[in-house]
Amino acid sequence: MQLDETTDISNCSQLLVFVRYVSADTIKEEFLFCEPLLQTTKAVDVLAILNVFFSKRDFDWKQKLHSLCTDGAPAMLGNKSGFAHLVKKEAPNVIVTHCFLHRHALATKPLPTSLIDVLKP
Numbered sequence: 001m002q003l004d005e006t007t008d009i010s011n012c013s014q015l016l017v018f019v020r021y022v023s024a025d026t027i028k029e030e031f032l033f034c035e036p037l038l039q040t041t042k043a044v045d046v047l048a049i050l051n052v053f054f055s056k057r058d059f060d061w062k063q064k065l066h067s068l069c070t071d072g073a074p075a076m077l078g079n080k081s082g083f084a085h086l087v088k089k090e091a092p093n094v095i096v097t098h099c100f101l102h103r104h105a106l107a108t109k110p111l112p113t114s115l116i117d118v119l120k121p
Contacts, residue, residue, distance in 0.1 A: 001032075001061075002069040002099065003050075003083070005041050013037040015049055043083035067095040 002018045017032040035049050054061045068087055084096040 001065060001067070003046065004071055004099070005037065005046065013041050015046055017050070017053075043081055043086050046083045047086050062091045065091050065094055067097065069097045069099050071099055 002020070004016045005013060006016060007013050013036065015035050015037055017034070018029065019032045020027060020029045022028070033053055035053070037045055037049070039045055050061070065087070068084060070084060087094055088096065
């Protein structure tokens with residue numbers, strides 16, 4: 001499962017969730033849902049939305065989830081109250097990773113002048 005919290009053009013926070021799974025020996029990747037984060041963008045709010053989504057579909061995600069991929073935001077990856085930490089409490093064997101696209105975006109940002117000066121030959 002891959003999650004991302006984003007803000008749309010009307011300044012509303014949205015939670016986007018994608019899933020990747022195996023079906024008939026084929027890896028499938030699908031958009032799962034998009035829900036507004038009406039109160040705050042805290043990890044507990046994200047977890048609540050996820051729990052409501054899966055409980056309405058009578059799906060035990062805690063038993064089926066193998067890995068979780070998020071951006072590096074503290075609400076997602078914080079080691080005490082982040083979403084990943086809360087998920088690991090519910091499903092301790094989950095592997096948590098940081099999205100490679102976010103890593104790529106960070107790596108391609110312009111370097112600060114002080115760092116460029118250090119790297120010059």
